[in-house]
Amino acid sequence: MLKDLIDPEYMEALLAATQSAEGPEPAPSYGNRDPLAGLQLDDVQPREGPYHHRLLSYLRQETLPTTFCVGCGGGTVLNCFAQAVDEMAIDPRTIVCVTGIGCSSWIPSPYFKCDTLHTTHGRAIAFATGVKIMKPEMKVIIIAGDGDLAGIGGNHLIHAARRNLDMTVFLVNNFIYGMTGGQVSATTPIGTRTTTTPYANLEHAFKIADVVAAAGASYVARWTTYHVFQLMESMQTAIDKKGFSFVEIISQCPVSYGKMTGMSDPVDILSFIRDSSVALEDAQGVDEEELEGKFVVGKLVERKRSEFGEGLRRLNAERRAKLTEELGRGLRQDTSAMETGR
C-alpha cells in the first residue's frame, strides 16, 4: 500500500538507476555535518547503535518519542525541516523557532533543538516579530497549524506579510483543530463533516497561501507532506529568502480529520492529498470550479520588496548620523523642539 504512495516517475527513475549496468547509484547524501560542531565533545551524540539516526542530534532527544498520533504529518514536517537545516549547514544555535498552540506547533517545540518560543494561541508571528527585530542575525522560523495561523492568528499573518520582516512561516494545514478533537477550521473544505459541523461545513475555506501572497509576502509556496523532496527544497528557499516567506504544507490528520471523512487510515488520507494535488504549471488556465477541492502546489510567489528590519536599522543609522552632526556643532541644547513634537 505504501508503495502506491511513491511518485511513479520517481519509482521509474529509481528502478532504472538500480538496474543500470554500473550497478545501483549511491543513495543521495544529505550532509554529514555535525550540527553541534564546536560544542564540547561530550555534547555530541554517539553516531552508532541500532537506534541512531543522523538527524537525531537536531532533536531534543529527552523529549522523544513525539506525542504525534500514528500517521500524523507532523513527523514528516519535522523530518523535512531537520533535513533542510542540515543541508543548509545552519547552526541550530542561530535558529529561534516560534510556535503557537496546537499539534503543529509541537513540531519544533519542544522537539527541535534550538531556542524555542512556545507562545499563546495565534500569536506566534507577533512574538517572532519582536525576536527578529532585536536579533536580526538569527533565523526566526514559525511552525504552526491552520487553526493557529489562519484562524485565531490570521490578522498577524497578513500584517506580517505586509510588513515584510525577514522571517519564515511554515503553516501546517491539516484542515482541522486536531488537538481539541476535530473541530472545523478556517481551511476545512466546504461540505466537510467535522465534530462541530456534524452535518456539513457551510463555510468556504481560506486558500491561505493565496491570501498571504496577496498580502505582500516575499516568497509563497504550497507543498504537501506527500511531496517531501519538493517541500524540503521549498523550506530551504524560504529560510534563505530575505523578507517574509511562507510555505503552506498540506498535511494529514488521520485521527481528527480522518475520522469524520472516512480517511482514518493514514495511507488513505495521504493518497487523497496526492491525488488532489495539481502542479502550478498544470493549473494555469484551468477553471476555478475545476480546481475546487484541489491543492495547487508549487512556488506561488517570489518577489523582491524592501525588508522591514533593514528599514528600521537604516533609519537608526540616519538618525545617529544626524545627531552626531548636530551634537558636533553644539546644537541640541534647546529642547523646546522636543516639547512641541517638532
Added chain:
Amino acid sequence: MNRLPELTENSVREHYLGTLAGREHFIQGDEAAALGAILAGCDFFGGYPITPASEIAEVMARELPNVGGYYVQFEDELASISAVIGAAWAGARSMTATSGPGFSLMQENIGYACMTETPCVIVDVQRSGPSTGQATLPAQGDVMQARWGTHGDHEIIALAPSSAQECADLMIRCFDLAEEFRSPVIFLMDGEIGHLRERVVLPTPDSIECTPRRKGAPDSLVFGGEAVPPMVEFGDGGFVHVTGSTHKEDGMRDVQTQEVHDRLVRRLVSKIADARDRLAMVDIDSQDGASVGVLAYGATARPAQGAVLRARAEGHRVSFCRPVTIWPFPIRQIQRACDGLKRLLVPEMNLGHLSREIERHVSCEVVPISKIGGVIHSSSEIRAEIEEAVAKC
C-alpha cells in the same frame, strides 16, 4: 559649547540623553513617561494607538531611533504585547502602552509574561469604561484588572503616578523592577495624569542606576532553582525552551504532574508577594490624634491632598496616605497609616476598587468616595466629605 571628541555610537546616545535630562520640561505625563522609558534604556516599543495613551507611542516613535531602539506599531494590542515579550527574550528592555480596552486585550499575554517570567513594562493609561465608555476621559477602573485581569494564580507589580514628574521617575523604576523580579510590571497611569501638562525635570543619565538583566550561563536553569532565576536569552546557545504551559525548572513542558505546577506557580507568586515590603512605596502623612484619614492614589491624590491641607488649615486633624505601589498591596504600610483612625476616606474614580482591598486589611471604617463619568473629584468635594466624617466621629 566645546567641540565633542570622537563620537561613537554610545557617546552619541549619552550626549543625546544628556540634552534631554537635567532640564526643566513642560510636558504631559504621557510624554514624561515615554522620556523616562528612554532614560531607563528601553529599546523596544510595540504599540497600537489608543486614547489617552497615544502620546507615549508618538514620543517613543520619535525618540527610539535616536537612541538605537526600535518602535513598531502593530495591528492590535494582542500583537503589541506579544512582540514586547518576544523582544525581551531577544535581549530588549521592552514596553508597550495602552488604555483600558487595549489592556483587556493584552491580558492573556500578560499572564504569559508572568508564567514565562519575562521582564517587560505595560503602561495602562486608564480611561472611563467599561467597553469604549468615555474614550477621551480619565478613570481609575483598571485597578483590579491590573491585579486579576489574566486567568490563574499570579502576582503582579503595579505602580501609580500622581504627577508628570512621577511618570518619568516611576517609569525608570518600573524597568528596574521588571528586571529584578523577572516579571511584567504594570504602570497604572490614568488619563488625568497622562494628559496633565506640568513641570518635569528629567534625571541625568549618570544619576540613573539601571538594574541590568541577570543572565546565566547557557546551561543554567532558566525557570527555577531560586526565587528569581537568571535568564538565558535567545542566541546565547542555551537551547532555551520558553512556554506558557506548566514547565519544569529547565523549561520543558510537564502539564500532568501536580507537584510541578504547584512548585512553579507558588514560586511565581511568592517571589513578588514575599518582597511586599521591599516593593512598598507609600507616601504617609499622618497627624497625631487624627480620627479621619484620606487615602488616594494616582490623579485623585492631587485634589485629595489639597482637601486634607485645607481641612488642616481650618483646624481639623486629618491624616493623608498615598500608595504609589498598588500591587502587591502594601499591607503593613497602609495598616500603619490607618493606625488610630476611625474612618478612612478613599476617593477613587471608580465604584470602589482599592477601597475593597483596604477593607480587608484595616480595622477602621473604610468609606469609598466614588466618582465616575470622566470627571475627577474636586478638592471641595473631598473636603466636604472630610468635614462630614469629622463631624460623625
